[in-house]
Amino acid sequence: MEASDQQNPKLWNSTQAYTMAVICLILGTAVGYLLNPPKPAGSGVPAAAMTPRPAPGGGKGSMPSADDMKRMADKQAAPLLADLQKNPKDSALLSKIGQVYLAAQQFQTAQQYLEQSVAVKASPENLNALAFVYFSLGDADKAIETLNSALKINPKDPKVLFNLGMFEWHGKSDPKAAIEAWQTCVRTNPNDPKRPEVEKMIAQAKQHLNLPAGAKTDKPTM
Numbered sequence: 644m645e646a647s648d649q650q651n652p653k654l655w656n657s658t659q660a661y662t663m664a665v666i667c668l669i670l671g672t673a674v675g676y677l678l679n680p681p682k683p684a685g686s687g688v689p690a691a692a693m694t695p696r697p698a699p700g701g702g703k704g705s706m707p708s709a710d711d712m713k714r715m716a717d718k719q720a721a722p723l724l725a726d727l728q729k730n731p732k733d734s735a736l737l738s739k740i741g742q743v744y745l746a747a748q749q750f751q752t753a754q755q756y757l758e759q760s761v762a763v764k765a766s767p768e769n770l771n772a773l774a775f776v777y778f779s780l781g782d783a784d785k786a787i788e789t790l791n792s793a794l795k796i797n798p799k800d801p802k803v804l805f806n807l808g809m810f811e812w813h814g815k816s817d818p819k820a821a822i823e824a825w826q827t828c829v830r831t832n833p834n835d836p837k838r839p840e841v842e843k844m845i846a847q848a849k850q851h852l853n854l855p856a857g858a859k860t861d862k863p864t865m
Contacts, residue, residue: 709748716747734764742772750779767793767800774806783814801835804828808844818848 707715720743727736741756757773770793778786790807793800808824811817825841825848832838 712747713749716744716749716752719743732763734760734766734769737763738766738769738772741769741776745772745776745779748779750776754780765792765796767797767803770796771800771803771806774810778810778814783810786810786814798827799831801828801832801837804831805837805841808841808848812848818851822848822852 720740723736723740723743727733727740730736737756737760741753741760743753744750744756745753754773754776757769757776760769761773770789774786774789774793777783777789787807787810790803790810793803794807797803804824804827808821808828811824812821822845825845828835829838829841829845835841
């Protein structure tokens with residue numbers, strides 16, 4: 644999903660600092676603990692991964708376009724790509740590059756680097772990020788499968804368990820599977836700072852246990 648780069652690159656005004664903050668925020672948290680739950684099943688794209696839209700009228704003070712975000716990601720990834728030329732099999736470096744493009748919602752580019760990272764050396768971190776990409780591209784089954792692979796490496800990883808519950812509910816409308824993932828998260832990580840939010844979602848999911856699998860439901864909000 645390479646966006647066209649033919650627009651005027653001189654769109655850097657007061658929006659630049661805000662946009663970089665958005666990218667850093669997404670990069671720092673959405674790949675692990677989602678900033679917000681994904682949108683209901685059928686939407687295919689988590690709320691935290693949705694592209695900011697320009698304010699009406701565009702121009703100064705408007706939100707960055709997809710092309711703007713791609714250019715910013717390319718700029719941020721440039722020194723990492725230079726290092727990659729020297730170390731093409733560096734799994735951690737490939738993962739960092741993938742997450743830069745994930746933060747900018749360049750999902751297919753992110754997928755490319757994250758899959759390379761996993762192929763070199765799978766870790767809960769790069770598998771978790773790759774699962775987020777798959778989910779953002781509308782493949783909940785592959786996202787869940789990828790998170791389960793991460794749990795084989797670390798069955799207690801709180802970020803993976805948190806996201807597994809999210810994807811089970813929001814991607815598959817399966818509250819039972821979501822509850823199981825979140826209960827494991829709480830049990831194995833009793834001091835995790837997100838425990839109160841996870842417990843709240845468990846309670847909400849339990850209200851939907853009698854509904855058939857795949858039924859449309861109201862999802863928990865945070």
